Structure formats: structure tokens, C-alpha cells
Amino acid sequence: DEADEQSHFDELIAAEQRIEPRDWMPAAYRRTLIRQISQHGHSEIIGMQPEGNWITRAPSLKRKAILMAKVQDEAGHGLYLYSAAQTLGITRDEMTQQLIDGTAKYSSIFNYPTPTWVDMGAIGWLVDGAAIANQVPLCRASYGPYGRAMVRICKEESFHQRQGFEILLTIMRGTDAQREMAQDAVDRWYWPSLMMFGPPDDQSPNSAQSMAWKIKRFSNDDLRQRFIGMVVPQAEILGVTLPDPELHYDADAGRWNTSEIDWTEFHEILAGRGPMNAVRLQNRRAAHEDGAWVRDAAAEYTRKHAARTAE
Ligand code: FAQ
Numbered sequence: 001d002e003a004d005e006q007s008h009f010d011e012l013i014a015a016e017q018r019i020e021p022r023d024w025m026p027a028a029y030r031r032t033l034i035r036q037i038s039q040h041g042h043s044e045i046i047g048m049q050p051e052g053n054w055i056t057r058a059p060s061l062k063r064k065a066i067l068m069a070k071v072q073d074e075a076g077h078g079l080y081l082y083s084a085a086q087t088l089g090i091t092r093d094e095m096t097q098q099l100i101d102g103t104a105k106y107s108s109i110f111n112y113p114t115p116t117w118v119d120m121g122a123i124g125w126l127v128d129g130a131a132i133a134n135q136v137p138l139c140r141a142s143y144g145p146y147g148r149a150m151v152r153i154c155k156e157e158s159f160h161q162r163q164g165f166e167i168l169l170t171i172m173r174g175t176d177a178q179r180e181m182a183q184d185a186v187d188r189w190y191w192p193s194l195m196m197f198g199p200p201d202d203q204s205p206n207s208a209q210s211m212a213w214k215i216k217r218f219s220n221d222d223l224r225q226r227f228i229g230m231v232v233p234q235a236e237i238l239g240v241t242l243p244d245p246e247l248h249y250d251a252d253a254g255r256w257n258t259s260e261i262d263w264t265e266f267h268e269i270l271a272g273r274g275p276m277n278a279v280r281l282q283n284r285r286a287a288h289e290d291g292a293w294v295r296d297a298a299a300e301y302t303r304k305h306a307a308r309t310a311e
Helices: 002-014 027-046 048-052 061-086 092-101 118-135 144-172 176-195 207-212 220-238 263-270 277-290 292-310
Strands: 248-250 255-257
Touching (some): 027 048, 027 061, 027 207, 061 092, 092 277, 144 176, 176 263
């Protein structure tokens, strides 16, 4: 009965075993995973747009080939994540509908504009860097299909992070004007990348339960701290300044002290009022409508094929 199922589930979680699609799981565990994995998938799909903006204008053939490969990887990540979510009983159509209706969340970070080429460097360095800090622990998420999808995603993200760092490094070795552009991009992306980790722990309604279920392994603030520890020495190598005059390591507390994050900006974006929210959704909707003929053709092919094999 249900009580036995629940205690078997609790034992698996306590023993660091994986929960698999056919296993019994609490309804709330299923709902939480569908929420997080689908939002994560949507982030990858919407996350193709800020960089897609520069594919036709990349400064060389090599840069263009690399950027195209990166954006393609993001499409792939979206597909693995949607597939993982489908094992929990939601359909791809339902998820797509939630995204284009504007009822699904996706990461706040993809609602900022990418006005210059250097933004490709800052996104790779900071946004993919934050994604790695958040996602490496997700490789150990208790739900099997999610954890396994994250392994490959993290490998690809670390290549993305390196390519972003290398774009910035190249530009920092250029002219004064180029260095100014790089600093400007870092100024614009640093704070939003800190917001990717989600609200502070005392305002994170989902954290305690998700950590008890071993979906999340670290709190939002702990991961944000780790990320700051990663980027501080990298900023020094690059020769860029992180735009926080308060930033310093408090050795006694063992933590980075920072200025207050502008949570009003974060909540405005979550409410759909960020600089690029409307454009991102509009583009996604248009792509969905433009792709209708492909879905129709595929459905028709399946119908004909089924009719032919039935003969
Ligand atoms: N943006 O209680 P919590 C990438 C929502 S990386 C928007 O703390 P939770 C790679 C949250 O959903 C980006 N919403 O929630 C790439 C919840 O609302 P809900 C994607 C946010 O789930 C790089 C509410 O606030 N990565 O795509 C954000 O325990 C470059 C309360 O928050 C992932 O999705 C935010 N930043 O912790 C692609 C990682 N933060 O759902 C292209 C997987 C919080 O109750 C180019 N997800 N919210 O209505 C996670 O690790 C977690 O879901 C967190 C949030 C940590 C994001």
C-alpha cells in the first residue's frame, strides 16, 4: 500500500539510490521534478536566442563555427531535458504550450539583451560558469533520467565556459576601446549571473524539500558563494573588474561579502517585465508557428505509414 511505497522510496533516497521512471514516487516529488526539469529545458531553448543574435555577425569564420556549435548544443540540452521530463508523465506538447503561453518559467538570465560581440564572451564566462556551478551537483540528483542527462550537459557547458573566457581574453589583449567593451559587458552580466542561482535561502520556498529529496544538493546561496569563488581569480587573469566595490573574502566567516543583489530587478523579470521577455517569447511563438508545417507533415507521414502497414 501507499505507506509501504512511501517507506521504500524514503529508503532509496536515504541510501543514495536513484529513483527511476517506473518506480513509485510521491506526487509532490513528481510535480517538483516536472517543474524544475521543464523550466531547465525551456531555459536552454530560450537561451539560444541571445547568442543566436550574433551568429551572422561573428567576427571570423572560426568564431562563427564555434558559436553555431554552442547554440546547437543548447538545443540538444533542451531536448534531453524535455525527454527526461516526459518520463514523469508530461508531454512535449504540454511543455511547449506552457512556454509559448507565457505560463512557464525559464531562467531570468535570458531576458537581457546582447548588444555587442563581447557579450558572447561574457555569457560563456559568467552565464555558463554559473550554469556549471549550479548543474554539477545536479548530476547526483536522485531522479535517474535527470542526473544522467546532466552529466553530458555539464561536459558541454565546460567547453562553453572556456570558449567564453577565451573570447574575453583575446579582446582584453586588444585595444583600449576593446578592453572598455569587455568591461562594459562584464558590468552588465555579473549581477544577473548571480541571480541565476535563485532567491536567497530564506526566501526560497522550494529549497528545503528539494534538498530533502536530494534533487538539489546545495542551497542557492551556497552555490552563489562557490561561483563567486570561481570567478574572482579568473577576473584577475582577464584583467576585468567585477562591478561590486564591497566584494571581499571574509576569512573569519569563510564567506564572500557582497553588496545587496537587486532582487526587485529579479522579481520584475520573473513577472515578465524584463528588458527582453516579450521579444524572447514572441520569437519562440513565431518559430513554433513557422514549424507547424513540419509537425503536420510528420503526422501525415505517420498516418500514411500506419495505413500502408495495416494493408
Ligand atoms: N530565473 O524556491 P526556489 C542554462 C524561481 S542555465 C527564473 O529557490 P528552486 C545553460 C523558481 O523556479 C539556466 N526563475 O526554486 C545555458 C521558483 O518558482 P516556481 C537554467 C527562477 O527550483 C547557458 C521561485 O523562483 N538552469 O540554461 C530563478 O528550488 C548559456 C522560487 O525559487 C536551471 O534551470 C531564475 N534564475 O531553485 C543555456 C538549473 N531562480 O517554479 C544557454 C536547474 C528561481 O516555484 C546559454 N534549476 N526561480 O514557480 C535549479 O537548479 C533550480 O530550479 C533553481 C531554483 C536553483 C534555478
